[in-house]
Amino acid sequence: MTQLFEAPAPVLAATSDGNQFPVRRIFCIGRNYAAHAREMGRDPDREAPFFFTKWAETVVPSGATIAYPGETANFHYEAELVVAIDKPGRNIAAADALGHVYGYATGLDMTRRDLQLEAREKGRPWDTGKNVEQSSPLGLIHPVAEVGHPDSGSIRLTVNGAVKQDADLNELIWDVQDVIAYVSRFYRLEPGDLIYTGTPAGVGAVVQGDAIVVSIAGLSDCAVTVGAPAND
Template sequence: MTFAIAPHAIPGIPVAGTDMRFPVHRIYCIGRNYADHAAEMCSAVERVNPIFFNKPADAIVINNGDVPYPPATKELHHEVEMIVALATGGRDIAVADALDHVYAYGVGLDLTRRDLQSIAKAKGNPWDTAKGFDCSAPVSDLHRVSEIGHPGNSRLVLKVNGELRQKTETDMMIFSVAEIIHLLSGLFELQSGDLIYTGTPAGVALLERGDRYHAELEGVATLEGHVI
């Protein structure tokens, strides 16, 4: 096949302990997956109709990377999340089979232009400009299930400039990893290379130019970064 212009490189995330990279196909995110965060956003928790949205695959920023402060916002917010990377996909995946599709886990930030999101929510508009901007998906190296197994209840923490901002346990998620995969596969045909952001706890707040952040999924992965 001959392309009319040079194709873009495939975004890739380092796989811990190897010289390999995980090729990112799509990035799926779930909103309001911790009750305390839903409450701080004055939003209802919905077990029936979870909120999903997407980020571009090339929005990733790998570990220790600089994050440029995005345009068109004065309210850049951090949202720390457990990350799930899929080795295989499919449609209508049963909850009981969902974890068989997971390749690795990590930790990341769902960066949000909160002012743009608030405007979109007030008008009933999509969140694309608030969530899917350049460099909006910092992510750690990925740690393979074959090496670490599936994490049980893990502590999820974010510090900014050494100050604790967010802290939770992953068993506080409203939808489990298996349930998220099941629900997504009823809406999309999931594929190898898909990345899932599994929701954030309370404590979301401003990031400013010059801030340094440290995110940790205890016993699994850490993420460092700098807003420039």
């Protein structure tokens, strides 16, 4: 039997201790900061957690130039704390959840906001708004042995040096333990999975040439530049 074509190489994310973390899947928690939920027109007190998924190949390293995607005129940044999973599990209890974590990183969930909102209003999936090439920039993953389990501390995003998002990790509606427990009810979590835990208020649009930097206390920054639209 002949293999019809070469399968793509796995996406490898860099860790702070010089290793490589093979990315398997991405789970993104929606509206997990109350102020952001309100700015998106939703009441955070009435919602259980929810999430959407993205392809592993949307991950790009800090320092990259990401293409401004087609089919949008409203390309938004969202700063996020990212959880890297290294131990499998299904129906994980919240009390056991942190034992499944390899480490943490800063990240971005870049979004075609106009397409996301159009899909939301029509009751359609968000894929065209969220699951976009180069839309999951990721800083270095820091092992738990190095940084512990961050549950408080600054999360901040700047565009061209101007502060746009500024919050504290303790403002998460659903913390890391709860998020892991919830996602594992629907999918068996596997080593290589990433969970983007949600973004604070202050999301907004960027244009070509903008420099975005996400900073989270105790972690390496995630920095990208918005480049020209892809032409391939």
